[in-house]
Amino acid sequence: MTKERITPLRQRMIEDMAIRHMASETQRNYIRAVKTLAGFLGRSPDTATAEDLRLFQLHLTETHVRPPTINTTVTALRFFFGVTLDRADATRHLTFVHEPRKLPVVLSPDEVARLLEAAPGVKYKAALGVAYGAGLRVSEVVSLKVSDIDSTRMLLRVERGKGGKDRHAMLSPRLLELLRDWWRIARPPVWLFPGQDPINPITTRQLDRACHAAAQTAEIAKRVTPHTLRHSFATHLLEQNIDIRVIQVLLGHAKLDTTALYTRVVANTIRDVMSPLDRLTPLRTRNTEPPA
Incomplete structure (x- = not known):
């Protein structure tokens, strides 16, 4: 298999991203966006004009590319043209x-x-247990090292989460049992969940596939991803x-508004609220027959 040649232009962009300590997943998304632009242009992306970029975004819209992908592409191209x-x-x-904003599953x-x-x-x-038991993002789950488990303080260290920030996540006794079961079997030396090449x-992607397979085996009809477990945790x-500000810290959200989205799907809160209709004097109708 021939290894793809890295052009000087791409190398410079990679270096610019590395200088800013961008996450690996972010770097891959940015490179992919610039490659997509190059494919649209049919020439080197650094030759694009402002009009070319306008037509490129129009093309993305007309081909029904989803808004999150378009927004990631816009961010990537602003970095490429503005920085590199x-x-x-x-x-x-x-x-x-x-x-x-849709309600999370x-x-x-x-x-x-x-x-x-x-x-x-x-x-x-164990990996899916971390996604649910600690509320971690899928990128944070796969990046965990054995040394990130602090069983004395019952914490998980999350290095360079979203936004490149470190934080601590909760390590519950049941989750610790799951992780110890896995460690006794595999004795991973560095990465908590090593790949085929340790x-x-x-x-x-591997964790996402495993999650889909588990949902299918469990006969869960909902569309389930590892991020669904994070939603469920919150x-x-x-x-x-639990106080929403505590949950904000556990999830690593920069803004409380992001965490507040979950208040829209809390079932018992909705059930426990008394409807104003129920506070009225019992309504009586002239017709005692039940409606057809």
Whole structure:
């Protein structure tokens, strides 16, 4: 298999991203966006004009590319032209696309238990257990090292999470049991969840596939991804009346507004609110027959 040649232009962009300590996944997304632009242009992306970029975004819209992908592409191109090429003015026509925030898919505690039991092996059961038990993002789960487990303080160290920030996540006794079960079997030396080549951790795609397989085996009809477990973690904590600011810290959210989204899906909060209709004097109708 021939290794793809890295052009000087791409190398410079990689170096610019490395200087800013961008996450590996972010770097891959940015490179992919610039490659897509080059494919659209049919020539080197550094030759693009402001009008070319406007037409490129129009092309993305007309081919029904989803708003999150368009917004990632806009961010990537602003970085490429603004930082790597020092041509920030070229991106003046690029614009972010508003996307209505949808309610996250949330599993019930029973569905989570069935999903974990159906995981294809102890490694994936433990990894998905971390996603739910500590509320970690999939990129944070796969990046965990054995040394990140602090069983004395019952904490997980998350290095360079979203935004490149370190934080601590909770390590519950049950999650610690899952991780110890996995460690006794595999004795991973560095990465908590090593890939086929132990030098590297498992990929987010591998964990995503394992999650889909587990959901199918558990006969869960909802569309489930590892991030669904993070959503479920936050929602279930809210249903236990845990303060939303505590949940914000556990999730690593920069803004409380992001965490507040989960208040829209907390079922017991909705059920416990008394409707104003129920406070009225019992309504009586002239017709005592039940409606057809």
